[in-house]
Amino acid sequence: MGGNNDRGRVKTTETAFELIELLKEWDGATLSEIADELDLAKSTIHRHLSTLEDLEYVTKEDGVYRTGLRFLELGEQTRTRSDAYQLAQEKVADLAAETEERSQFIVEEYGRGVYVFREVGERAVRTDSEIGKRIPIHATAAGKAILASLSDERIEEIIDHRGLGSLTDETITSDDQLWAEVAEIREQGYSINDQENTNGLRAIGVPVEYADGEPLGALSVSGPTHRFQGTLFEETLPNLLLGTANELELNIQYS
Structure with missing residues (x-):
């Protein structure tokens, strides 16, 4: 062989x-x-x-x-092997309950985003974001938040390997545009997905980092454009997610 x-x-x-x-x-x-x-x-x-x-x-x-079903056993073991992941799961549930929307925790593997945890609130829009699904990292709020936590060298590697494919008319397909957004995310601390992955859907994402600055993953909350606008989208949700990520990072650091 x-x-x-x-x-x-x-x-x-x-x-x-x-x-x-x-x-x-x-x-x-x-x-x-x-x-x-x-x-x-x-x-x-x-x-x-x-x-x-x-x-x-x-x-x-x-x-x-x-x-x-043996794959279910393997997948669950992979998903639960990290104590930090378990702490993230609690925050995903909290976010879904508080916002009544869909929340998720995503990590990067091989240059793509992977759904590790997801919860749906009472008003959540149902999408095909099942656990374990792999997604283009440049086309989601959580994915872009992770990118902003990575080194420039690693971002270059991902772009070279995975490219910047288009999922909707709003998806970022330009290297320059992506780098500009990465800089903005690093400055303000959160990312925005405005129908870049799914038409009619917006999301806010924040990175979750270890104490040394290395990314664990990212939290995000998503919902329909008619609800995700104005003060809710521009202030309330970003502040909620930033506070939640900060709590999670402290819990991970001192757990």
């Missing part, structure tokens, strides 16, 4: 995870569907699926394969 590029990536491992990602994306598929999509022999796919079944990572019902 050899590598398939300079980094020594193992092809069979890569295929197994391509298969798992496909099952996740399609919410289940048959052997033929998987083989056709991955352009591999059915016998090859069957060996992968049989191995994953034996290891209890894939289930099969009426010829349809799906990801198994």
